[in-house]
Amino acid sequence: MKRRGGKTVIITSQGKKLSIKDPRVKLHMPGFSNFHTDLFEKSFTLFGFNVGKSTEIKLEYPVKGLRYSSGKECIPLPIVIGNLMTLVENRKPGEIIGYFMIRGGSPCAVYSYFHYLEQFIEHNKLENVFIYRFDFLTKFLGIPLLQILKYAPKIIIMGDLITEVYNALQVVGEEGSIDLFHKYWYEFIKNTNDLKQLDKNIDKLIEKIALIPRKNSPEKLPSVLISGDFFVRFSPFFINELKSYYNKHGILVKSTDLYELVLYSIHYQSYLVAQRWKKSPDDFSTFIKSLATPWNENSRLILFSKIALKILHRIERKQRKRFAKTGLLFAGPNNLREIFKQSGPYISPLIFGEAIPTIGKGIETLEDSRFDSLVLTGPINCLPYKISQAILKPIYLEHQKPFLVFDVDISAMTPNMKRLVNANIEQIKRRRIKDTSVVKDRISFSKLLRVLNKGMK
Numbered sequence: 001m002k003r004r005g006g007k008t009v010i011i012t013s014q015g016k017k018l019s020i021k022d023p024r025v026k027l028h029m030p031g032f033s034n035f036h037t038d039l040f041e042k043s044f045t046l047f048g049f050n051v052g053k054s055t056e057i058k059l060e061y062p063v064k065g066l067r068y069s070s071g072k073e074c075i076p077l078p079i080v081i082g083n084l085m086t087l088v089e090n091r092k093p094g095e096i097i098g099y100f101m102i103r104g105g106s107p108c109a110v111y112s113y114f115h116y117l118e119q120f121i122e123h124n125k126l127e128n129v130f131i132y133r134f135d136f137l138t139k140f141l142g143i144p145l146l147q148i149l150k151y152a153p154k155i156i157i158m159g160d161l162i163t164e165v166y167n168a169l170q171v172v173g174e175e176g177s178i179d180l181f182h183k184y185w186y187e188f189i190k191n192t193n194d195l196k197q198l199d200k201n202i203d204k205l206i207e208k209i210a211l212i213p214r215k216n217s218p219e220k221l222p223s224v225l226i227s228g229d230f231f232v233r234f235s236p237f238f239i240n241e242l243k244s245y246y247n248k249h250g251i252l253v254k255s256t257d258l259y260e261l262v263l264y265s266i267h268y269q270s271y272l273v274a275q276r277w278k279k280s281p282d283d284f285s286t287f288i289k290s291l292a293t294p295w296n297e298n299s300r301l302i303l304f305s306k307i308a309l310k311i312l313h314r315i316e317r318k319q320r321k322r323f324a325k326t327g328l329l330f331a332g333p334n335n336l337r338e339i340f341k342q343s344g345p346y347i348s349p350l351i352f353g354e355a356i357p358t359i360g361k362g363i364e365t366l367e368d369s370r371f372d373s374l375v376l377t378g379p380i381n382c383l384p385y386k387i388s389q390a391i392l393k394p395i396y397l398e399h400q401k402p403f404l405v406f407d408v409d410i411s412a413m414t415p416n417m418k419r420l421v422n423a424n425i426e427q428i429k430r431r432r433i434k435d436t437s438v439v440k441d442r443i444s445f446s447k448l449l450r451v452l453n454k455g456m457k
């Protein structure tokens with residue numbers, strides 16, 4: 001993939017130059033979350049790209065991918081390799097495959113995925129296959145920045161909110177409610193054929209979901225937060241079995257929002273710059289210095305990050321308010337400042353990757369009464385997961401709040417893991433009973449005071 005004359009083009013293995021929007025070029029994405037992936041595919045189609053249908057992760061992907069890796073890498077790598085190989089095996093004649101990959105940072109191995117995949121394609125002589133990114137550096141594959149700013153945050157947060165709504169419905173829905181939900185969701189995806197229709201169709205979808213029958217409201221039900229690697233925490237392949245255990249006991253499950261990772265990535269840039277200035281990006285003096293030197297690239301980056309975060313937080317609050325009409329939201333908005341503040345005493349803000357949001361969110365959840373437990377998840381050989389685990393586990397133990405470490409693997413849950421999940425569920429239930437009896441005690445004590453007061457009068 002190259003930029004030529006201000007346009008994004010693909011140079012085929014035969015040396016032919018094609019537009020990225022040429023019908024022969026099919027863009028694919030790893031299927032890590034059903035709703036986010038549906039939305040990304042839809043929006044890419046509406047931006048004029050040709051999109052190949054992604055599928056949920058299947059066991060054949062890691063099995064195939066492990067043949068091309070050492071088995072010591074974190075598990076998303078063999079999965080994306082297996083997925084890519086399956087696409088190559090099944091492609092139509094003449095099709096050019098583009099496969100999406102992000103770039104992260106240390107201590108996360110995803111930093112190397114992009115180059116690893118490029119080398120993999122070269123070493124295995126896979127013709128007409130390329131890896132693409134969709135970010136500022138690739139000029140968003142030619143999509144105007146204003147379009148990106150207008151739609152991308154809305155689409156990402158919608159993926160998070162619709163996942164939350166769906167998770168709630170799995171617990172509070174009546175028989176047939178989930179089928180209705182799927183029906184409305186696919187109608188929404190099918191009938192949105194223009195970005196201009198997006199808002200109108202979102203409102204229609206919300207109205208329909210609000211009418212889906214349910215037994216009760218999710219508001220007061222116990223809930224757990226699943227935090228950790230984003231590829232894992234949304235994926236039905238990894239967490240469906242775990243979710244069903246909690247759901248059977250009337251416990252809601254929320255995966256930490258993808259939006260949080262987006263906010264984090266933007267704010268991180270200002271940390272890098274502020275470090276060069278030997279200041280904190282949140283200091284007032286940093287802001288004043290950036291304002292006073294707008295010609296300086298670093299100043300512009302800090303100002304951009306501050307303005308962007310304000311706008312992005314506002315967009316999230318607006319979308320949350322909108323989706324609250326479904327009556328199925330049960331978590332609050334993301335608070336990036338809180339995440340950095342909470343993780344600050346434990347890990348340097350300059351280490352980029354999922355460890356910081358995971359630790360920050362973990363400590364925030366400890367103090368947040370909405371969630372009854374944190375479930376920290378990730379593949380065994382994931383360094384950010386291990387770091388977060390080492391920091392959060394003793395803190396949760398000290399505060400006696402339920403905490404579960406859920407190692408994911410491509411096999412089904414082990415009997416030992418099932419025992420740990422059941423123990424976590426039991427702890428949540430006992431905590432709820434204890435909290436209810438404390439409230440009851442408080443009520444009876446105030447009743448007693450009222451009676452005594454009356455008697456005195």
Ligand code: SF4
Pocket residue numbers: 074075076104107108109110229230231354378379381382383384385
């Ligand atoms: S967060 Fe962990 S599992 Fe995910 S890509 Fe990074 S190292 Fe791998």
